[in-house]
Amino acid sequence: MTLKECKKEEKxxxxxxxxxxxxxxxxxxxxxxxxxxxxxxxxGGKNLPLRRGEILDVIQFTNQEQILCRNSQxxxxxxxxxxLPT
Numbered sequence: 728m729t730l731k732e733c734k735k736e737e738k739x740x741x742x743x744x745x746x747x748x749x750x751x752x753x754x755x756x757x758x759x760x761x762x763x764x765x766x767x768x769x770x771g772g773k774n775l776p777l778r779r780g781e782i783l784d785v786i787q788f789t790n791q792e793q794i795l796c797r798n799s800q801x802x803x804x805x806x807x808x809x810x811l812p813t
Contacts, residue, residue, distance in 0.1 A: 747795065749787075755784040755797075758786070759785055761779060761781045765777065765794045775796055775798060784796060
């Protein structure tokens with residue numbers, strides 16, 4: 728990983744902590760895959776855009792219907808029940 732990529736990741740993590748009022752280190756609890764049969768969602772607001780078969784990093788379980796996730800582009804938002812444990 729280059730220095731530029733490291734700085735970009737650190738900046739994304741700081742923005743995430745500020746936006747979600749998240750304190751401490753960001754630890755990935757598990758990974759989940761978006762259901763391949765689910766319809767793709769554009770996201771927006773507080774929801775993460777979902778693509779079929781995409782792997783998401785789970786950061787926090789907020790309630791039974793929403794999960795705080797990060798996708799491959801390091802975008803963090805809530806995802807609904809379309810994700811399956813990997």
